Amino acid sequence: MGTNRDGSHLDIGVTDEADRALRAEVHRVAVEVIRPAARALDSMAPRDRIAPGSPFFEVMTTLRQLDYHRIVLPPEAGGPAEPVGAITQSILLEELGWGSLGLATAFLVDLLPVIAIADFGSDELKSELMTPWVDDTTGAFHGCWAITEPDHGSDALTLRDPAAADYGRAQLVATRTEGGWLLTGQKSAWVSSGPIATHAAVHARAGADGGPIDGLFGIVDLDQPGVGRGPVADMLGVRDDPQGEIFFSEVFLPDAAVLVPPGSFHPMFLDQLLCLTSSVIANVAVGVARAAFEEALAFARSRVQGGAPIARHKNIQLTLYAMFERVETARAYARAALGFTRANLPGASPTASGASPRHARAAQILTKRLAFDVAHDALQVHGAIGLHRDSLIEKLFRDARCLLIEDGTLEVLALDAARDLIDNYESDTYDAEEMMAKW
Ligand SMILES: Cc1cc2nc3c(=O)[nH]c(=O)nc-3n(C[C@H](O)[C@H](O)[C@H](O)COP(=O)(O)OP(=O)(O)OC[C@H]3O[C@@H](n4cnc5c(N)ncnc54)[C@H](O)[C@@H]3O)c2cc1C
Structure with missing residues (x-):
């Protein structure tokens, strides 16, 4: 997504009015609630971040009250009666990532137990734990x-x-x-x-x-x-x-x-769970990349060196264009992977079976790498001010660096995807039964 100077947004993948409205709304929350809290938390002492009254809890409670968690949940877990599409979920994840990688991660890990219960929990567990959790607006569950x-x-x-x-x-x-x-x-x-x-x-x-x-x-x-x-x-x-x-x-x-429980289904479940986490974090990484690109663009328009805004210098122009291209590429693949993961799941059940590990891993690897590259270049566009603790790009750069390790290092994810290709690639399909038989 890009923001034009007249305030309108460009996202070539989004044509639905409801999706546009959601994007504008989550973006507003990211600007007004998530980013200020993230900046404050970033500079707090570790134990203060979890003390009562910490901005962390305020953000988590706000996101709950806004029902954003329901957007990524299946209907039986309290999600929308008509499951929303991958684009809608991708918009939410990208905007949260734009606001803060850390708070987006907190939002997501909060929901992992709920999604798993929806798929595999007993009726008792659903009514005693999952439903109160999803309905809670006070932060009683995390x-x-x-x-x-x-x-x-x-x-x-x-x-x-x-x-x-x-x-x-x-x-x-x-x-x-x-x-x-x-x-x-x-x-x-x-x-x-x-x-x-x-x-x-x-x-x-x-x-x-x-x-x-x-x-x-x-x-x-x-x-x-x-x-x-x-x-x-x-x-x-x-x-x-x-x-x-x-x-x-x-x-x-x-x-x-x-x-x-232990048994041959467990590795298959784990593989599918990793497909879900990979395709979800990929969409969050797009938000990190876009945040860095937008910071660099705004800075380049206003910073004057050599008698002109640095955006007038050819090297900066090419850098900005390359950043834009990476953001767009990352988003296109992250969305495709999220859609592919969901489309292959029976009843849109996120952790059941059928998602393709090689595509989910590829989405995670590509988007994380591009997010780091964009953050790296964005910092260079800033010059020394980009190294200062008070500049947002300094935080984005540190966060983007962590992405290369969070949820699996790029090397290990790539090796896992490569082994799947070498062992199983026939016609670009993934046979979950065949995979299970190998364990
Ligand atoms: C921000 C962040 C959030 C996280 N959140 C969670 C969370 O919510 N829950 C959770 O349980 N964990 C979490 N983690 C942990 C994360 O999943 C691990 O850090 C990651 O899987 C890498 O493990 P490691 O750090 O122990 O590195 P190691 O596994 O020790 O790897 C060290 C180096 O060796 C390489 N390497 C390791 N094994 C191989 C191999 N077989 N082949 C080739 N190279 C190899 C790696 O690529 C890396 O360069 C988080 C980490 C971060 C940074």
């Missing part, structure tokens, strides 16, 4: 996605890596007990919203040894004995979403809250 462990960062995401056939000892181990599982161990210090989440979508392993087939996935109530939290991590970027460890000491996970 989710996180606890997948990585101190010794399992990339390992947690490299499903197709033969070198990772021996996954090493799990650091969150599930032991069978009557009526459920006991969880003992910990997750990594990078769990987004981990320090404040009320519930976690948790991946654990049944027994310390084994691979994805021994994994289980469930929703853990974090307000119970045996749960501990590490300090808020003091990171380079994405500082507006607090990250931290979660510790488990014989934490009871009842069978009713286990959405995917």
Whole structure:
């Protein structure tokens, strides 16, 4: 999307009036609510970011009250009766990413447990947890996605890596007990919203040894004995979403809250879940790229050097054009991947089966790389002022750098996509049954 000088917006993919209105509305919220909070959080001490009254909670509550979460939920989870299309979701995700990568991440990890319950939860879990969660407008619920462990960062995401056939000892181990599982161990210090989440979508392993087939996935109530939290991590970027460890000491996970038990479906579920997270974060990354491009453009129009606004210098013009081209390319592919992920899912169920890992990973890799390239060039356009703590591009650059690691490093995602191509590419289709048979 671009903004013309008369205030109108250009987005060649959006023709629907309702989508245009949504984009204008979310953009206003991003300008007035999300960005100011993100800037404030970015410079706060880690523990202050999660203290009562923190802008973090204000933003999360506002987004809830605006019902934005429903846009990405299926109807049975409280989403619109008529499921919205990928373009509508893409608009929301891009505008949130434009406002803040960290707060967009917090918005998304909050919904991961809800989406998973909608797909795999019992009626009881839906009525007792999912519905109150979706209806809540006070911030009483907040989710996180606890997948990585101190010794399992990339390992947690490299499903197709033969070198990772021996996954090493799990650091969150599930032991069978009557009526459920006991969880003992910990997750990594990078769990987004981990320090404040009320519930976690948790991946654990049944027994310390084994691979994805021994994994289980469930929703853990974090307000119970045996749960501990590490300090808020003091990171380079994405500082507006607090990250931290979660510790488990014989934490009871009842069978009713286990959405995917150990077994051959677990790796397939994980693969599909990663398709969803990849195609979603790709659309958020487009927002980061566009934010950086727009900052550079505005700056180049006003900064005078060599007797003219720097936008009149050829090198800056070419840089600005290249940034625009990258944003447009990133958006086109991110939207296509989101649509493809959704279109292949039975009943538009986001984590069930049928999405193509190679396309979802490609969307994530391409958009993150382009977002970083755009942020890098945008900072160069700013000169020294771009390095100053008070300039927005300085924050965008740090956030864009984190994107190259968040949700999987580019290298590891590319290797995973490459292995899928080498092993399975026949006619550009993805056969989930065949994939499952390999595990
Ligand atoms: C902003 C942010 C938010 C995050 N949010 C969450 C979250 O919500 N929940 C959560 O659980 N985790 C989260 N993470 C963790 C994230 O998923 C991991 O950081 C990521 O998967 C990489 O793992 P690692 O940092 O342990 O790096 P490592 O896996 O240790 O990788 C180190 C280096 O080795 C390379 N490498 C590793 N393995 C291989 C391999 N098999 N082949 C080739 N190269 C390899 C990598 O590319 C990298 O360059 C977040 C991280 C960040 C930065």
